[in-house]
Each structure stands twice: as structure tokens, then as C-alpha cells.
Amino acid sequence: MKYIEEFQDPLLAERLLEDIHATVTRPWALMEVCGGQTHSIIRHGIDQLLPEEVELIHGPGCPVCVTPLELIDKALEIASRPEVIFCSFGDMLRVPGTGRDLFQVRSEGGDVRVVYSPLDALTLARENPDREVVFFGIGFETTAPPNAMAVHQAARLGLRNFSLLVSHVRVPPAIEAIMRSPDCRVRAFLAAGHVCSVMGTEEYPALAERHEVPIVVTGFEPLDILEGVRRAVRQLEAGRHTVENAYPRAVVAQGNPAARAMLDEVFSTTDRGWRGIGVIPDSGWRLAPRYREYDAEHRFSVEGITTREPAACRSGEVLQGLLKPHECEAFGTTCTPRTPLGATMVSSEGACAAYYLYRRLGGTTDAPLEASIR
Amino acid sequence: MCLAVPGKVLRIEERDGTRMASVDFGGVVKEVCLEYVPDLRVGEYTIVHVGFALQRLDEESARQTLELFENLGLLEEEFGDPWQAAEDAQRADDAQQEVRL
Numbered sequence A: 001m002k003y004i005e006e007f008q009d010p011l012l013a014e015r016l017l018e019d020i021h022a023t024v025t026r027p028w029a030l031m032e033v034c035g036g037q038t039h040s041i042i043r044h045g046i047d048q049l050l051p052e053e054v055e056l057i058h059g060p061g062c063p064v065c066v067t068p069l070e071l072i073d074k075a076l077e078i079a080s081r082p083e084v085i086f087c088s089f090g091d092m093l094r095v096p097g098t099g100r101d102l103f104q105v106r107s108e109g110g111d112v113r114v115v116y117s118p119l120d121a122l123t124l125a126r127e128n129p130d131r132e133v134v135f136f137g138i139g140f141e142t143t144a145p146p147n148a149m150a151v152h153q154a155a156r157l158g159l160r161n162f163s164l165l166v167s168h169v170r171v172p173p174a175i176e177a178i179m180r181s182p183d184c185r186v187r188a189f190l191a192a193g194h195v196c197s198v199m200g201t202e203e204y205p206a207l208a209e210r211h212e213v214p215i216v217v218t219g220f221e222p223l224d225i226l227e228g229v230r231r232a233v234r235q236l237e238a239g240r241h242t243v244e245n246a247y248p249r250a251v252v253a254q255g256n257p258a259a260r261a262m263l264d265e266v267f268s269t270t271d272r273g274w275r276g277i278g279v280i281p282d283s284g285w286r287l288a289p290r291y292r293e294y295d296a297e298h299r300f301s302v303e304g305i306t307t308r309e310p311a312a313c314r315s316g317e318v319l320q321g322l323l324k325p326h327e328c329e330a331f332g333t334t335c336t337p338r339t340p341l342g343a344t345m346v347s348s349e350g351a352c353a354a355y356y357l358y359r360r361l362g363g364t365t366d367a368p369l370e371a372s373i374r
Numbered sequence B: 001m002c003l004a005v006p007g008k009v010l011r012i013e014e015r016d017g018t019r020m021a022s023v024d025f026g027g028v029v030k031e032v033c034l035e036y037v038p039d040l041r042v043g044e045y046t047i048v049h050v051g052f053a054l055q056r057l058d059e060e061s062a063r064q065t066l067e068l069f070e071n072l073g074l075l076e077e078e079f080g081d082p083w084q085a086a087e088d089a090q091r092a093d094d095a096q097q098e099v100r101l
């Protein structure tokens, strides 16, 4: 398939690796922001091909992982109501709330449906005028425009039985928060390519300047990731810190103007809590006041929900790059994709799940993974 | 969920006032909303995420990137700025010195 296989070519990967090996002279820690990139890195073993000086730290860019527990509990509460058809992307089903997940709500009689696109939820709303259709709208800047379009279309079509349970998050404020952390070891960022396909690169030069950190917009195939690393290492070794676009086939500086206009129309920025990390100022979107009637939290008044995270789960440290998944005591023992303690073990983009799936035990244990799956 | 994948536009049509396309992902065909990339044409490639085209994939730019990878190292020797190269080498040397010290 075009644009995939070409960017997996092992001979070209060799060239990129040679260049990185020839350039690097001292240790550097790079963070790939996006969970999709984490998955690709672990799957293709890219981190193991890099010189030992280059360490890849996995960032918080897995939307499933950072959606606050409180919002999961609100979703569970709304999905349990008899009048509701609750629509979600598939990977939210097993995300643990306080005590249960959407999968369990469904087995207890809740009408929970997995959809591919938010437009599928709109179709359900049209076909079921006597039911309330709620779409679980989470995700980064890539997922926000589709969800914004669904709300916009609902308004255009006068669909009053559709609403969005929304918790969108944005990458640049997360980068800011990571750089401000006193424990921060990150010296360069591989920015998430598809986030930039939508938003462009305008927000990044100020960040690169303020924190003197190179930011390289990076794609998802193995060669894309190697090129992102190569450019970041070149900048670091030369003492530079600029924004570079290593994914020009899908990213232009101004992003997607139509999508950005729709985001401005439907959402306003807000502080957001990130699961395992805490509140980051201005780091997310909520529905703009003029679309308030499409806000599920407002429509179902699910305030006053209290939450509790399992104490054993260290996903907050994993999400900030302070801990590698296999360093968590629960990894692969009490915490597996079948019995996840934290959201990072659920989604395939979560760092814990990626390590589990590709058997990265980091030499800390010899126990066969199957032994822990009963 | 966050993943977006490239696909090829097979057919475009207007449905309920919305621009939609059939997009082929290596054999799997899905319906995709084109509202955000309205000038996409049949035969072009696009990045698709949860049923929405988010950006056109630029064939020319993809070709250039691959070419750059192919010429890596070679180009630098041929056309690189010798002063910059010398400076980089000096820096690398200095850095190595630091490490040794």
C-alpha cells in the first residue's frame, strides 16, 4: 500500500540509523509525544536499533490513557440509563472507572455501542428519535474536528436527541507542563504528526524557544520515526533548538484551515485534568456556550461524582516519562490487558499495553507473560 | 483510536449536503467525510481518522523524502556546506573531549 510500505524499507532504515550513529556523541533523551508513535517504536523495535546514547521516553499522547477517571465514571453513569444509547470508540470499553467499565455496564443491560466514526452516532440519533444518543468525545487535536463536525451537523439537522460527553486535550500545553516539571529529562520532542496535520506548527516555535528544546514533527512509519530522531539528534549535537517538519507529506505549516475553523466554532479552550498527571491549564476543549445544549454533562447533570484510582497503578509516572512500564510492580502480574489497573494498559496506544504486547520485560522478570493470564 | 491511516479515494458523492467518499485502505473500503479536505480528488491519497479525511497526502513530498533518505550521506559530501561540516566536526570533537575529561 502506497505511503506505508515505502516508509518501512529496511535498507533506507539502515541509512538513517547509520547517520544517527555517526552524529551522536553523548546521551540524549527524546520524547515521542504520541501513543501511536510509541506503539510503532515498540512494535518495530526501533528503540533497540538506536545508539545507546539515544533514549526514547514515551509521552502522554494516548487519549484513552489521559481521560480523567471522573469522566469515565460520568460515562458509566450516563450509559447505565435506560433511555440512553451510549456510543464510544472500541478502546474505551475496558478503561477502568471506579469499580467497573463500559463493558460491564453493557453486560448489566446498558445500551453501549461501538462506532467507527462520530457520524455513525448521528445516524443512530436519526434512526432512534425516542432515545437519547450520547457520543463519548475524547481525543487529541486529531479527533476533535470529527467530533466538532458531529455536533455542528446535529445542530444543522435539528437533532435534539444527540449529545457529546466531551474531554478533548491538546498537545502544546502538555509539552509545556512536561518541560516545567522539575524531574524533566526530555531534551527534544518528536511532535505528533497527525495532530499537526490538523493544527499546523504555529504553536511550537514559542515552546522550542522558551525551553530551548528542538521539536521535530514526526510521522508514524519506521522511517518517519527514524527521521524524526535523526533530525532531533542533529539539532541537539549542533546546539540548536528549532521546529522542523520531518513529515511534510501530511503536514503543512498552517494545518487544515477548515478543521481549525470548525474547532473555533464548536469548542472553547478550558483547563483539563489528565489522568495520572493532574490539571494542566488551558490544555483542552469543551463545547462553546452556544452549543451547550449538546453537552451531555449538562443534559444529564452528572456532577458530584467522586473517584478513586487504584494505589498500585503508576501510570502517572509512565505518562510523564519518569518510569518505564516494566518498572511498575504490577506490570504483567496483577495488571494485564485483561485485568488492567490503569488506562495505559488498556488502549493499544498505551505504553503499558505496548510493552506487554511486544513482551518488553526489561530483564526485570523471567516469568512468561501467559502465566499471568488466567 | 488516535491512529490515522492513509487511504486512496475511490469515489466521491454528496450525501445530505455532506461531501463523502469511498476510501480504500489496502483492500478495506470505508465511507469517509471530506468536509475538511473538500478539494480532494478521486485517485488521491488522504490521512483518515475516525471517518474523516484530515489532510491530503502529498505524493511529490513523499517522493522527495524517500529520495533524501536514499541520498543520505552522499548528498552531504557532495553539496554540504564545508564550513558547517568542519564546525560540526569540531563540536563533536569537543564534546568527545568533554566526555573523556
Ligand code: SF4
Pocket (backbone or CB within 6 Å): A312, A313, A314, A315, A316, A318, A325, A328, A329, A330, A331, A332, A335, A336, A340, A341, A342, A343, A344, A345, A352
Ligand atoms: S503496568 Fe498497570 S498498574 Fe502499572 S502503571 Fe501500567 S497500567 Fe498502571
